[in-house]
Structure formats: structure tokens, C-alpha cells
Amino acid sequence: MVTLGAQRVGDGPAVVIGDRVSLRAQRGDARAILREGVALAEPAGMDDLPVIAARARGVVIGAAWTRDIPLVRAVAALGLPVVVERRHGAALAEWLGVVDYCVAEGNDQVILCERSDLGLLRAARAASGRPALADVSGNIGLCTAAVAAGADGLIVVGTPADRRAAEEAVTLVGALLRPEAPATLPECRRAIDRVDATLATLLERRAELAGIVQRLKPVGGFAGRDHARERELVATMAQRAPELGEERLAPIMNAVIEAGLHLAEERTTR
Numbered sequence: 001m002v003t004l005g006a007q008r009v010g011d012g013p014a015v016v017i018g019d020r021v022s023l024r025a026q027r028g029d030a031r032a033i034l035r036e037g038v039a040l041a042e043p044a045g046m047d048d049l050p051v052i053a054a055r056a057r058g059v060v061i062g063a064a065w066t067r068d069i070p071l072v073r074a075v076a077a078l079g080l081p082v083v084v085e086r087r088h089g090a091a092l093a094e095w096l097g098v099v100d101y102c103v104a105e106g107n108d109q110v111i112l113c114e115r116s117d118l119g120l121l122r123a124a125r126a127a128s129g130r131p132a133l134a135d136v137s138g139n140i141g142l143c144t145a146a147v148a149a150g151a152d153g154l155i156v157v158g159t160p161a162d163r164r165a166a167e168e169a170v171t172l173v174g175a176l177l178r179p180e181a182p183a184t185l186p187e188c189r190r191a192i193d194r195v196d197a198t199l200a201t202l203l204e205r206r207a208e209l210a211g212i213v214q215r216l217k218p219v220g221g222f223a224g225r226d227h228a229r230e231r232e233l234v235a236t237m238a239q240r241a242p243e244l245g246e247e248r249l250a251p252i253m254n255a256v257i258e259a260g261l262h263l264a265e266e267r268t269t270r
């Protein structure tokens, strides 16, 4: 786990990082470009390092210059958390070799970052035991896939809509697939909130489908209720929710089904 400002990257929920500033791409006076508290900054050269050290929460070793070993070393020596991007085309060994340079400078606060190859992100995370971010800026369609692949967070430099898509992916996919071991009451409640967000999304989707079924059945709505089908779906769900079991699931699903039927009937009379 690596702490980046207020965010913990590695254990707990996947994070979204919206401010990654590249002094390489922007080319200008670092003092004018970097605001105090920026999450991640990528230097253009050695001259930028003092300003980055003073203002940024973490520093990026960019994909374009991972072979500039003197700069890699100097960046690691700042003592800030370091995000190591993979050079385009670099194999796993080369990527993790850059991490070794950072560790050799006494900096163990290293996060991996990958843009496109989610299989490699997963492999690097497993091989190194270090957290890994997916940079989905400009490729926002990869958000959910990246979280599903095990990314510990998303870097997204883009529009507010892009940022919302990233937040949605970490919440919904995280709740479904990311292991959680919250240790405090607030953490546990936030984890429950993520599960509830996923439940709400699924409940809304289920209600839509149940509404379509009512129109397809010869007799829809409460009049066409099929209790055998309801028992069957509860029994199937109990295989995935064995702790709750059929007995506890049955009243839950009864309420869900009735809510769907009420909605469908309301819609036909609207």
C-alpha cells in the first residue's frame, strides 16, 4: 500500500486520480504550472524536481523517459511516492527494472502505472506485490475493464463526465470484484455504500426487465404472478448467497418482485 496525499493506493477501494500534470507535455515554468497539492506531477527534467517536491503528492516517471536513468534516480531520491509508467513496448522485466532503480535509491513507495495492456498490469501487480494504476485518460471505455483486471485505481485526466465514469467504475466493479477488509466503522460504511450503489444499479435494471416480461406474458402484472418461478429464482440465488439462504432471500426477493410489478402497473396507467 502506498499513501498518496489523502488516498491509499493498494488496499481498500480502488481510487480515482484526476490531477496528473505533465511538465513535459506542457513545457513551461513549473512554478506557474504546478499548483500546491497536485496529486501527480511528471518532470520535464532535473530543474523541475524542487518545485515538484514542494507542491506534488507524488511524482511520475513517464513512459517516454523510463530509460533516462539519472532522472529516474533523482526522481526516486525526492522521497515522494513514485508512479512508474511502462515504456511503450517494454516487457515486464524492463518495467520492474525501473522499480528496482527507485528501491535502490531507498524509495519503496512505488506504484506501477499502465495505459493499455491490462494483462501486463495484472502480471506486474502480481509479480511485484506493488499497487498498480491504469491511466485511462483518452481511453475512458477501459475504466470498468481496468478495475475488473485488478487495478488499484484509475488515472483520468479528462472531462467531468470522464471522471464520473471512472468513479462509477471503481464503485460498481469494485463492489463486485475487489476484496475488501475494512477495519474501521467509516471504512466499513463506505464499503457498504459501494455495495448499495451496485445493488441499486442492479435493482433498477431488474425492474426494467421485469417490466418487459409483464408486456410479453399473456397475463402480466399481479394477476399473472408465477410463484413457482419466484421459488426457483430464490433457490438459484441461494447458491450464490448460501449464508443468507433461501429463507432470508425469499422475503427480500418478494419485496423486489412486488416493487417491479407495482412500477410496471403504474407505467401502464400513466
Ligand SMILES: O=C(O)C(=O)C[C@]1(C(=O)O)C=C[C@@H](O)C=C1
Binding pocket: 210, 213, 214, 217, 224, 225, 226, 227, 229, 230, 256, 257, 260, 261
Ligand atoms: O418471470 C416472470 O414471469 C415475471 O413476471 C417476472 C417476475 C420477476 O420479477 O422476476 C415477476 C413476477 C412473477 O411472479 C415472477 C417473476
